[in-house]
Amino acid sequence: MLNTLISLYLTFLKIGTFAFGGGLAVLAMIEKEVVINQGWLTKSQYTELVSISEMTPGPIAINSATFVGAQIAGIPGAIAATAGVVSMSLLLMSVLAKLLMRYQKIPQVQSAFTCLRPAVAALVMCAGISMGMGTITELLPALLCAVSFVLVSHYKVNPILIILGGAVAGLTLM
Amino acid sequence: MDKPKSLRTLFLTFLKVGTFTLGGGYAMLPLLQKEFVDKLGWLSEEDFIDMLALVQSVPGAMVVNLAIGLGHTLFGFRGALVALAGATMSSLVMLTVIGLFFYEVKDKLSAVEHAFRGINPAVTGMVLASAVGMMARVNKSAISGAIFIITVLVVAYFKLSPIYIIIGAAAAGVLLTRVKEGGHA
Numbered sequence: 001m002l003n004t005l006i007s008l009y010l011t012f013l014k015i016g017t018f019a020f021g022g023g024l025a026v027l028a029m030i031e032k033e034v035v036i037n038q039g040w041l042t043k044s045q046y047t048e049l050v051s052i053s054e055m056t057p058g059p060i061a062i063n064s065a066t067f068v069g070a071q072i073a074g075i076p077g078a079i080a081a082t083a084g085v086v087s088m089s090l091l092l093m094s095v096l097a098k099l100l101m102r103y104q105k106i107p108q109v110q111s112a113f114t115c116l117r118p119a120v121a122a123l124v125m126c127a128g129i130s131m132g133m134g135t136i137t138e139l140l141p142a143l144l145c146a147v148s149f150v151l152v153s154h155y156k157v158n159p160i161l162i163i164l165g166g167a168v169a170g171l172t173l174m
Numbered sequence: 175m176d177k178p179k180s181l182r183t184l185f186l187t188f189l190k191v192g193t194f195t196l197g198g199g200y201a202m203l204p205l206l207q208k209e210f211v212d213k214l215g216w217l218s219e220e221d222f223i224d225m226l227a228l229v230q231s232v233p234g235a236m237v238v239n240l241a242i243g244l245g246h247t248l249f250g251f252r253g254a255l256v257a258l259a260g261a262t263m264s265s266l267v268m269l270t271v272i273g274l275f276f277y278e279v280k281d282k283l284s285a286v287e288h289a290f291r292g293i294n295p296a297v298t299g300m301v302l303a304s305a306v307g308m309m310a311r312v313n314k315s316a317i318s319g320a321i322f323i324i325t326v327l328v329v330a331y332f333k334l335s336p337i338y339i340i341i342g343a344a345a346a347g348v349l350l351t352r353v354k355e356g357g358h359a
Contacts, residue, residue: 016233016234016235017233017234018233019233019234019235020233020335020336020337021335021336022198022199022200022234022235022236023198023199023235023236024198025233026234026235048276048280051283051287052269052272052283053269054197054198054290055196055283055286055287055290056196056265056268056269056272057192057193057194057195057196057264057265057268058192058193058195058237058261058262058264058265058268058269059192059198059199059202059235059236059237059238059261059262059265060198060199060235061234061235061238062235062238062261062262062265062266062269063265063268063269066265066266066269066270066273067269067272067273068273069273070269070270070272070273070274071273071274071276074274075270075274078266078269078270078273079266082262082265082266085234085235085238086234086235086238086242086258086262088233088234089232089233089234089235089238089239089242090242090254090255090258092232092233092234092239093228093229093232093239093242093243093246093254094242094246094251094254096228096231096232096243097225097228097242097243097244097246097247097254098246100224100225100228100247101247104224107351108348108351111347111348111350111351112343112344112345112347112348113220113224113227113344113347114313114318114347115317115318115321115343115344115346115347115350116223116224116227116340116343116344116347117220117223117224117227117308117312117313117318118309118312118318118319118321118322118325118343119227119321119322119325119339119340119342119343120223120226120227120230120308120340121223121305121308121309121312121322122305122309122321122322122323122325122326122329122339123230123325123329123336123339124200124203124226124301124304124305124308125302125305125306125309125322125326126325126326126329126330127200127301127305128200128298128301128302128304128305129302129326129330131197131200131294131297131298131301132295132298132302134294135291135294135295135298136295136298141291141292141294141295142295144292144295144296144299145295145296145298145299145302146299147296147299148295148296148297148298148299148300148303149299149300149302149303150299150303151299152204152299152300152303152304153303153306153307156208156212158205158208159194159195159204159205159208159300160194160195160205162296162297162299162300163194163195163196163201163293163296163297165292165296166289166292166293166294166295166296166297167289167290167292167293168292169292169296170288170289170290170291170292170293171285171288171289171292173292174288174291174292
């Protein structure tokens with residue numbers, strides 16, 4: 001049991017360390033490590049894992065780690081896998097946040113951030129575009145996307161309401 | 175109108191974001207931005223975007239990294255832990271339950287799948303609005319516009335990982351200032 005928990009922690013530590021590009025990168029690493037290398041899940045279990053992680057609230061990386069951990073070793077497994085996937089984040093982000101606080105007043109750092117901000121806005125835009133390519137295939141989703149855009153940008157409607165509205169529209173109209 | 179900073183509010187805010195956002199990291203940005211910048215007033219729009227730049231250069235889940243970074247900036251290491259706990263609590267509970275009783279709940283998931291046909295486009299609109307909002311608030315110059323367009327093109331065509339964009343943009347920022355200062359001297 002303890003051995004399983006340790007290898008769950010270490011496997012998810014590795015996943016959290018090498019998954020560049022957010023939750024979806026974590027899923028790709030899980031396929032490699034958990035399905036292919038460790039053989040803890042079958043290919044079809046992995047497919048189910050992907051849809052469950054995307055369908056439940058919260059970060060995809062945490063959802064998938066918890067789910068895999070729980071299936072393999074119950075509640076202790078869920079905790080070990082989740083702890084593993086966040087360990088590297090905790091270390092790196094704590095250090096970076098500290099460095100940012102200490103050096104953000106330096107002119108070079110400020111000029112770096114002047115160019116970083118439009119790049120970050122563009123990355124968010126790209127994420128939105130790629131989400132749209134997957135989901136906006138008909139008129140109704142396109143309309144829903146446009147309405148949500150206007151409600152958030154012009155009327156500052158709470159995002160939680162938008163998600164609930166989307167769910168209602170999905171259940172009743174689509 | 176700013177709310178006083180407390181670890182309790184930090185925890186509850188991340189709990190709310192982790193519980194009510196569907197569709198992964200980018201879907202959570204609009205809500206996080208609304209809570210921390212507009213409602214609580216703990217961060218400026220620039221602070222938020224700067225943290226997002228750091229987050230993009232680190233491996234792992236975006237919201238987890240953002241929670242740790244924002245928590246650490248506001249309250250030090252214990253803030254990082256509290257924010258992380260808040261952001262992951264709902265997932266831990268919910269997915270443990272689903273993981274343990276997977277075959278009992280499996281059939282009920284198809285209704286959820288239906289709801290997602292509406293949720294996904296709604297979230298897309300929200301994320302796009304968030305990007306436009308960020309762009310509207312960064313300093314307006316030809317360089318900012320050029321960086322925005324170049325980034326969109328490069329990511330769309332070459333599927334470049336965000337980390338290279340972050341490194342490239344930071345380097346461009348430092349170099350451009352050096353060129354400008356050189357011109358003045």
